[in-house]
Amino acid sequence: MKLLLTSGGVTxxxxxxxxxxxxxxxxxxxxxxxxxxxQWGHPMCGPAGVRGLIAADSTHRHLTGLGWxxxxxLELTALPTIGAERWVPWVREADVLLVDGGxxxxxxxxxxxxxxxxxxxxxxxxxxxxxxxxxxxxTPRIGDYFVEWAAAPDDRTLGVVDFSIFPHLDLFPTNTLxxxxxxxxxxxxxxYAIDEQTAIKxxxxxxxxxxEGKWTRFDS
Numbered sequence: 752m753k754l755l756l757t758s759g760g761v762t763x764x765x766x767x768x769x770x771x772x773x774x775x776x777x778x779x780x781x782x783x784x785x786x787x788x789x790q791w792g793h794p795m796c797g798p799a800g801v802r803g804l805i806a807a808d809s810t811h812r813h814l815t816g817l818g819w820x821x822x823x824x825l826e827l828t829a830l831p832t833i834g835a836e837r838w839v840p841w842v843r844e845a846d847v848l849l850v851d852g853g854x855x856x857x858x859x860x861x862x863x864x865x866x867x868x869x870x871x872x873x874x875x876x877x878x879x880x881x882x883x884x885x886x887x888x889x890t891p892r893i894g895d896y897f898v899e900w901a902a903a904p905d906d907r908t909l910g911v912v913d914f915s916i917f918p919h920l921d922l923f924p925t926n927t928l929x930x931x932x933x934x935x936x937x938x939x940x941x942x943y944a945i946d947e948q949t950a951i952k953x954x955x956x957x958x959x960x961x962x963e964g965k966w967t968r969f970d971s
Contacts, residue, residue, distance in 0.1 A: 752871050753878045753954040754911070756886035758918035759947030760813030763963045766950045773878045773954060774846055781846040783819040788827040789850070789884040792857020792900040804851055814849050814882055827858075830865035842870060845877065852883030852918075855893045856903035862888065868909055883918045886951070890915040896934045912953055915942040920965055922947060928967060935969035942969045 753773045761767050774781050787804050790796035805824055807815040815822055823841065825848070830838050842848070850858070862868040871879075879889070887893045891910040894917075898906050915938050917931040931944035943951060948964025960966055 752874050752911075753876070753952075754889060755878065755880045755950055755952055756889060756912075756916060757880065757882055757950040758886070758916075758920070758922075758945045760811075760882050761817055761880070761950075762813050763948050765961050765963050766948075769950060769952050769961045770878070770880065773952070776846075778817050778819060780820050782821045782823075782844065783815070783847045783849050784823045784825040784841065784845045785815050785849040785851065786825050786827060786858075786885070787851050787853075788861050789853030789855065789858035789888070791828070792854030792860075793852075793884070794899055796853050814851065814880065819847075827861040827865040827867060830867070835866055839866075839870060842867070842877075843874070847878040847880055850879060850881045850885030850888070852885055854898070854900040854903070855884035855887040855890075855908050856898055856906065857900040858884055858888045859908040860900075860903075862909065871911070886918065887916050891940050892938055894934050894938055896930075912958070913940065914958070915940055916951070917942060917944040920944045920946040920949075920967075931967065932969070938971065940971050942971075943967070944969070 787801045790801050804811050888908045889911040890908055892915055893906050895906050919926045935942045945966045946964040949962040949966045952959045952961055
């Protein structure tokens with residue numbers, strides 16, 4: 752799987768170009784599935800946000816509103832009850848999975864429970880575009896700082912990549928560079944603090960920062 756791990760989505764021409772490169776064709780010719788699941792695990796998210804995401808309204812112009820050839824919904828909490836024979840073909844036929852934010856530990860739980868986590872290694876050509884928790888879920892840990900799901904056993908996530916991500920740098924009063932430095936100090940893995948104009952592209956064994964904004968790398 753090819754990854755485009757963002758804080759705020761496809762927010763500028765550089766990230767847009769990276770996405771098109773990963774897809775290998777224009778966005779208008781690419782078929783997408785959106786995964787809203789992480790929102791249910793975060794106390795600040797709810798039905799209104801999910802509705803806007805799925806409807807591709809103006810607040811989601813950097814993800815679902817990019818002009819996809821088609822846009823479907825993949826709700827992970829439903830998948831265990833319908834059988835892999837139904838949903839796996841949907842995923843295999845998609846060019847891209849658009850994975851929204853919320854709580855990354857909740858998302859990781861349902862990726863495992865649904866079977867999507869096990870399917871990912873068999874999707875080398877599929878692109879994963881994450882926003883916030885949708886990016887953080889691919890890391891080894893998110894730090895207690897970002898765990899909002901009350902039932903989370905710890906801060907561990909999927910570990911598809913070997914670094915962690917601090918999103919929304921300078922977007923909120925609690926997401927300053929000083930906050931990121933304190934967060935990174937207790938992780939034990941390399942990490943990146945990224946703002947809304949930054950993405951991390953992972954493809955072919957190479958990791959590249961794509962940015963028209965601010966980012967910082969912290970070594971473990």
